[in-house]
Amino acid sequence: MKKWLPIFILFFLAGFASFSQQDETNQEGAKIAERMREYIQINLGLSKNEAERFSPVFMRYIREFVQTHRENRDDRLILQQKIVELRLRYRTEFRQIMDEQRANKVFQYEDKFRIEVIKIIKENRRNRMPPGRVRSVLR
């Protein structure tokens, strides 16, 4: 019995570590979505009650967005069509939480956030690379 106990503990720890890692990965994937939700909430000026109702719906929308992207990434046209359909569906849900004017702006702020993030990523890349050496690569 004494021999089996350390082996059992080792297996248990390994299993626990893998679960933790998986959970961490999932949480990590949701981090940017949380930040985007925060950005949209601030820009829309949602009240506390509206924000509490908006938050789970938006996170559900993001999960579906990621899934749609994953399933249709090879066909860009279809992907764009699916995203538009998804947005139309969720716009109806957002209208039940806030007034129509602000519900229409949810996706505008989402897209602004996306554009800003792309800008920042590109800027970071440029900063990491000295311009002189970039030119030498191009030649």
Add this chain to the structure above:
Amino acid sequence: MKDKENILQELSELKSTLANITPQNVYTVPVGYFDGLVFQVLNRIKAMEAKNTTEELSYLSPSLINISRLMPYTVPAGYFEEIAENLMPLIGERNDYHTAQEEIETLSPLLSGLKKQIPYSVPDGYFDNLVEKTNKPAAKVVSITHRKWFRYAAAAVVTGVAVLTGFIFFGKSDNEKEAGGLALANFTREIQKMDDMQKDNLMDFIDAGMSGNETAQLNTDSRLNEVKELLKGVSDKELKEFQEQSEDIEDVLMTN
């Protein structure tokens, strides 16, 4: 006289109180004041020009200069040396005389009842032997550099520092030596995929003045800063995936 009357009449007509006041001299001097005044003034002047104090005093006060300087009172010889011995028997003869002990008993019986002995005592000859006791032999001084293990420890520390420094400066791989080597390699691969038009566009973009100052311009954009703040703590992997998703739906982005 006529003028005086006219003035009085005029004051009466003006109903002034001055008309009722009788003219009278209010200042007086002692009798014979002016008889000796000339001599007094002359003596003051002479005193100012006197050569010594005796001469000056003779002018100012002749009566003071005539007073004898001898002490009018005298005591017998040795009077003050014997006064204590002579005085105490005389005091003791008085009926209300008390000794110091009797007086303190009268004033404060509590104080008179206290013992006058010192409560602390030391053995005989204690202070004579005190110096000898405190003169302890000085502690032996041992130099730390004489210890063998200390030398070895110091040598080990110096060697460790030298080896670590060597690793830091010379232990880097070739890729790491060159700053941004990995990023440049990735960029080179991306450039190889571009056609000539894209390369030219990129060249124009870089030559337009991407010197690093543009970062400062971007920093002034509050919206960008706001997003930057929000992106803190987000991993590169997540950002990359997010960028791919966003770029794939670029044509349907609602940015207007």
